[in-house]
Amino acid sequence: MARPDQLSRRERQIMDILYRLGKASAKDVMQNMEDAPSYSSVRTLLGKLVEKGHVDHRESGLKYVYFPLVAHEKASRSALGNVVKTFFEDSPYLAVNSLLDMSINDLSDEELNQLKTMIQTRKQQKNK
Numbered sequence: 001m002a003r004p005d006q007l008s009r010r011e012r013q014i015m016d017i018l019y020r021l022g023k024a025s026a027k028d029v030m031q032n033m034e035d036a037p038s039y040s041s042v043r044t045l046l047g048k049l050v051e052k053g054h055v056d057h058r059e060s061g062l063k064y065v066y067f068p069l070v071a072h073e074k075a076s077r078s079a080l081g082n083v084v085k086t087f088f089e090d091s092p093y094l095a096v097n098s099l100l101d102m103s104i105n106d107l108s109d110e111e112l113n114q115l116k117t118m119i120q121t122r123k124q125q126k127n128k
Helices: 009-021 026-031 039-052 072-087 092-106 109-127
Strands: 055-060 063-068
Touching: 009 026, 009 039, 009 055, 009 063, 009 072, 026 039, 026 063, 039 055, 039 063, 072 092
Parallel strands: none
Antiparallel strands: 055 063
16 A cells, blocks of 8 residues: 555545545545546546555445545554654654644643643553
8 A cells, every 4th residue: 555645635635535424426525625626537536546555446326436445543643653754853752742832722621631641651551
């Protein structure tokens, strides 16, 4: 399977739509895209995603219904790993620090406590 960072902008858009909808026809994808290209372009992009191993399809009447092959969580982790490597010197610490700087005022006390608990749990797992 191709890596998520090797997808074009439009291919990533389509993957986002498929993850959100679970499955979709080319028409469904097109209707959910901002600035959608032509129907034939959407079908071509879906075909490329099938070739790359990100998506598969099945026949449903006269149309194909497309669905992602990679679990959303796995794809998200892969994409996030690439962002950390590319923009944060492959340092999760720098990435988390940046995220906290961006959103510290948007996090509730409960969410901050949950983050604290997650960190403590990870520390305990690491020390075992």
